[in-house]
Amino acid sequence: xxxxxxxxxxxxxxxxxxxxxxxxxxxxxxxxxxxxxxxxxxxxxxxxxxxxxxxxxxxxxxxxxxxxxxxxxxxxxxxxxxxxxxxxxxxxxxxxxxxxxxxxxxxxxxxx
Amino acid sequence: xxxxxxxxxxxxxxxxxxxxxxxxxxxxxxxxxxxxxxxxxxxxxxxxxxxxxxxxxxxxxxxxxxxxxxxxxxxxxxxxxxxxxxxxxxxxxxxxxxxxxxxxxxxxxxxxxxxxxxxxxxxxxxxxxxxxxxxxxxxxxxxxxxxxxxxxxxxxxxxxxxxxxxxxxxxxxxxxxxxxxxxxxxxxxxxxxxxxxxxxxxxxxxxxxxxxxxxxxxxxxxxxxxxxxxxxxxxxxxxxxxxxxxxxxxxxxxxxxxxxxxxxxxxxxxxxxxxxxxxxxxxxxxxxxxxxxxxxxxxxxxxxxxxxxxxxxxxxxxxx
Numbered sequence: 001x002x003x004x005x006x007x008x009x010x011x012x013x014x015x016x017x018x019x020x021x022x023x024x025x026x027x028x029x030x031x032x033x034x035x036x037x038x039x040x041x042x043x044x045x046x047x048x049x050x051x052x053x054x055x056x057x058x059x060x061x062x063x064x065x066x067x068x069x070x071x072x073x074x075x076x077x078x079x080x081x082x083x084x085x086x087x088x089x090x091x092x093x094x095x096x097x098x099x100x101x102x103x104x105x106x107x108x109x110x111x112x
Numbered sequence: 113x114x115x116x117x118x119x120x121x122x123x124x125x126x127x128x129x130x131x132x133x134x135x136x137x138x139x140x141x142x143x144x145x146x147x148x149x150x151x152x153x154x155x156x157x158x159x160x161x162x163x164x165x166x167x168x169x170x171x172x173x174x175x176x177x178x179x180x181x182x183x184x185x186x187x188x189x190x191x192x193x194x195x196x197x198x199x200x201x202x203x204x205x206x207x208x209x210x211x212x213x214x215x216x217x218x219x220x221x222x223x224x225x226x227x228x229x230x231x232x233x234x235x236x237x238x239x240x241x242x243x244x245x246x247x248x249x250x251x252x253x254x255x256x257x258x259x260x261x262x263x264x265x266x267x268x269x270x271x272x273x274x275x276x277x278x279x280x281x282x283x284x285x286x287x288x289x290x291x292x293x294x295x296x297x298x299x300x301x302x303x304x305x306x307x308x309x310x311x312x313x314x315x316x317x318x319x320x321x322x323x324x325x326x327x328x329x330x331x332x333x334x335x336x337x338x339x340x341x342x343x344x345x346x347x348x349x350x351x352x353x354x355x356x357x358x359x360x361x362x363x364x365x366x367x368x369x370x371x372x373x374x375x376x377x378x379x380x381x382x383x384x385x386x387x388x389x390x391x392x393x394x395x396x397x398x399x400x401x402x403x404x405x406x407x408x409x410x411x412x413x414x415x416x417x418x419x420x421x422x423x424x425x426x427x428x429x430x431x432x
Contacts, residue, residue, distance in 0.1 A: 075304075078300065082298075
């Protein structure tokens with residue numbers, strides 16, 4: 001039983017790291033501020049959930065540790081989306097317009 | 113970390129530099145955790161990656177984002193040469209020093225074994241960092257608290273406080289009224305953050321924590337409130353008089369504990385004589401001085417932030 005739990009916890013940790021790394025790849029590859037932020041916030045939240053769940057399973061059912069990790073998760077779930085919301089709102093406030101599909105088509109058409 | 117510092121130095125975009133300083137502080141905090149110094153890591157993360165970044169961002173909104181490199185009139189070869197010579201002499205000096213962390217070096221022989229061995233018997237507090245900080249080296253911590261208080265005084269003296277009550281009431285601050293989501297989440301989170309700050313303050317005996325970290329976290333909660341609901345509203349809740357009073361009260365509490373222990377017959381800041389039982393005296397002494405430290409740190413952080421932001425508001429008002 002404990003080996004299954006250990007396997008699951010390692011799997012979750014790996015999965016969480018994979019999500020965070022894909023978020024970073026998205027940060028570099030996406031063309032526009034808003035798409036980049038979308039990538040990072042989604043993958044960061046999901047990665048945090050997976051990593052913390054993996055750590056919770058790793059802790060050998062010491063309830064105090066599990067509860068502390070749970071509260072960290074709750075806090076991160078509350079503040080992560082709020083932070084990306086604040087970023088997006090301030091970007092709009094500074095007149096950073098999202099790159100729309102029409103703009104890209106117009107650019108490629110005029111480039112040809 | 114070296115790469116971060118290098119980029120900070122060469123970048124002309126101040127926003128990038130500020131963010132990189134925050135990242136540098138976070139990396140240092142991780143480094144400290146790797147070295148098993150969790151108290152220091154806690155303080156570094158809270159102050160360096162949190163409050164410093166906010167204060168520098170407030171400064172940046174005053175001075176603009178781009179930094180122009182003024183062309184130097186001459187190559188400072190002489191200065192570079194002096195720096196290289198001094199640096200290499202210093203590095204040569206460190207080669208004589210013992211290996212970092214080795215057990216039989218002089219630094220580990222004198223007081224460190226005594227503190228580590230006798231801390232539990234003499235003071236009875238599980239966290240040796242707190243016992244060394246607040247009891248064995250209480251003078252140094254008192255000096256740190258007074259330095260923090262003086263820094264707050266310096267900010268007050270330099271930046272001042274404009275007592276324009278009409279300005280404050282006319283100054284419509286609809287800054288975040290349209291940001292309902294952030295306000296809701298903020299008002300949900302601020303009380304738990306303050307509770308956590310109190311937890312860190314009083315739990316410093318048993319885990320990482322203590323007055324400095326708790327003060328910074330408490331100030332961060334209030335700064336969050338001021339960012340969400342407007343500076344004037346926060347200043348109405350936390351009046352300037354009470355903040356100044358609390359800052360002085362913190363230092364007074366610390367010094368007062370020392371004076372009371374002198375009146376009771378011991379030395380300055382000798383907690384053994386505070387109560388009938390020496391170990392309980394140590395406990396109450398540490399509790400009170402950490403409370404003093406936390407009070408001073410929180411209020412001085414608030415003083416610095418409020419004065420910086422008042423400058424930003426004033427400048428924005430002058431522009432409009």
